[in-house]
Amino acid sequence: MTNDHVRLFGVLAFFFLMVTAGFAEAGSFKENLIPVPGDANVLILINAAQARQSEYARQLRAEHGGTPIMDQSILSAPNVERIVTAAKLDLATGEPVWELGVVSTTNEPSLPNLAKYLGGRLDTIDECAALQLPINAYIVALGPRLVGVKSPADRQAIAAWARDARTRSDVSVSEYLKEMAVFPEQTGTDLIMALDLSNVVGVAASQAFLTKSKTLAGKNIDIDELTRLLTSVRGATLGVRILDKPHAKLRIDFGQDAAALTPVAKELILEILANQGATIDELADWNVDVKGNTIFLGGVFSTRGLRRVLSLAEPPLPPLESPATFRPSEPASPGETQAVAQASAKHFKAVSQILDDVGPRRRNRDDKTPGEYGMWLDRSARKIDKLPILNVDEDLLDYSGEVSHGLRNISNQYRGAGVKAGTASANTYYEVWGGYGYGYGYDRYNPRREARKQETATAVSAGITSFSQLDDMTAQIRRLMTQRYKIEF
Template sequence: MMTRAKALSAGWVAWLLAALVLFSALSVANAAGRFDDLLYRVPRSANALLVIDVKGVHSSPLAVKEGWKSQHEASYVKKPMLLPPESDRMILASQMNPNRDFEVLWEGAVVSLTEPLPPRAIARAEGGYVDQIGGVPAVWSPSDAYIVLFEPKLMGILSPAHRQAVARWIEDGEVTRTVVVSKYLKEAADSVDGQKTQIVLALDLKDAVQPHRLEQALNKSQLVGDDAAKKQKWAKIVSSIRGVTLSVQIGRTAQGTLRVDFSESTSPFGKDAKALVLGVLDEYGVGIDELQQWKTRLDGESIVMQGELSTPGMRRIFSLLELPTTNFTAADELPQESPGSSSPSSRTSEDKEKAVVEASQTYFKSVSTLLNDLQEEFRTNRDARRSLSAVFLERYAKRIDRLPILHVDEELLAYGMKVAETLRSTSIASRQAGVRAGVRKAQGAGYYGYRGYGYSYGARYGTSYNDYYTARTRSSEKTQIRREEDAKARQVRFQNWKEIQDATAAIRAKMTKKYKVPF
């Protein structure tokens, strides 16, 4: 009896140990994170991530209803972002400077594919060539990017196309095989579960706050006023900022949760928390109108805002981080190469014209959708948010540059290039309004005019000076200077928008007449 009892006891112990080992393994796997196999390829210097469960997004009721997964629908007509149909998970990463209108130092992506994409097919779709970097197949793209195939179903993209940097990027990932991004970004990536939360955008802002800019902002803040004690408390909290995270839950609608995380309690912000967040987002040029309707609460060391996100709103937000190139998504639409031949198989003239018509319609619809998103930027008179348009105009110009161009009509491409350049010049005008006002306040009231130049529609913001300077500029004069510079930037914005509208109407009529189909 004792022997049998011992045997049973030993059996239970063995079963219990096996269960503990299995539980431990599952816990470790879960702790590792669903995206760690992609995340360890992201360089340490990244301070911004956009983590997307593509499969989860595409299977959501909203995406199914609006056909986000359709390869043949215009890229931006219904979708909030470009998601390669061949992917199931994706991380976009970048190193930005938030103190310089979110200037991008580098940007890249790591994409998990559902099926392999041959390097030669990618090169043909991109209009580039196949390369070999660090023993890994790669493709150089004229979009100023390298596409790297770490594995048959694991793709990396890095821009700019700095070959040496790409080689070191490949080597670092192979050597470390561990996640090296900041703890804040890692925590954000781990929150994407594909079911409740499909998308997370995170920006690590630790040590990003410049003391002199913070002091200037608090000095002019109506929320702080002349309350020195309040100013001191707020300065301490803002200086401790860890980062900002936007989580998106897509069901029948898209719901967003914006968290601004600090290392200090946010209770001193009180009822001013929402106005503070909205003001800072506007000041840094990344404000979204619909956030005005979101509910706000304080949660320990965080400010939390929640509410519904529209598709245009998501397009704006996600323009901060996007794929450096998207032409490779057309690789499977190219004609197959004939056996033993290096050239594509022949197609009839009817097939070629059909491809041109479909690609051109898609391109035009995409540009039109992006312009519709920006329409209010040109119409608004709220110049206190002048930098809002600056950041998004520049990002949308880049979006147009990166639209798939395979088979697109040459005249239509020229139109798109001009539109993108015009958006950039308008962005510059908005940015420089504040800079020029600052110079005039320091030196005296000079004159700043306009000059048109370059390959774009409309006017650009130019500079000329007169010889008159005052010894000092009083407060009222500073206000007047600000208004004058804002008015000039607004004039450029309105003029450029009219030029874009006229050009859009003209190219639509021309393409419709040329191909006998509506555009």
């Protein structure tokens, strides 16, 4: 898996009850959850089979001849039933210590076939069939219809995990994650993304954030009371139920009554998300509610918003079944023009959709930070990296590789702007404050804002130039592919 793949936003969630019921034994997520180590603080559950059967998915298939939210991902495979993704996230840096996915299927995937389809090297780890992938991860057969994928590809650590997963008999994640993980069983939720935040927020950090918060500026709010509330946070969870539309609720759970946040709850959540680089446009239009110890934010995702969420949630694997054109004993011949044309057209469409989702036309909200935009660009590059390549035209593969590389370059420009702006802001702070030891608070804010604006403007200018180059490349490869295969790309 990639380093940022399961990086989860600061606040996520879903709805209603704090259920403490146990897991159903049959047809449930329990077998997917047992292999998850107890130190996980991120847990994602996807009922892939149910999502594919939703009215929303049927509408997309009817309108587009496919499901844009699922095409080219593991969710599109008809043999995939349930997916659990988990991670131990370093919440100070946003980087995972480890990541894994556990996928239950209706049949037993063939690792030799997957090796030919995905690349990699077959292995046996602690008596389990395994496949080392070229993306710093191992696939391990944990059961007849249960496949695990874990990163980093530390063979010794993978062996210990596989052994523990096969001998453990119950779910070992934290109490908060257990409470959230029952929602697919209890409410029919298609997607749950939960983040355990217990003992993460300290008093000093909470006070520092609240004191500088734009949301609270000029408001008569008891900072000490809000500090006590924020330091009691238990976790955050996002739930999505895909019906005629993707209906979602975000919940943030505290250890005490959350009524003090009622006047500013929505704005403060959006500010926290923006600071964490995790703004999704639709959240600004969602409805907020505070009940007991929990804040709820509910609404509907657009197709693009849902794609973004799914890009955070799924393991880094294409479908766990080989496409119809793939015959393991007979590598596809370059002369099979129709197969190559179809695979290439699908590949081009997927890359074009990714570019459309993250291009400069999409970066139109003033409250998005350069670091946040860079995060989505980097994640999009990784989506391109894991697109299936079987039967895809070699020139088109070169193009998609260049697009991935280009997105990473633009991502680095935006992320670098965030770092440079932070450094410039810090330097400005010390110039104003460090030499004298006195002054007024407002003196430092304007220079800090100007530093951010300057670095962001530089990144935006460079990013637009790079996207213009990618647009030119896309137009050129589209013409070439259309001429070569006599179909519209």
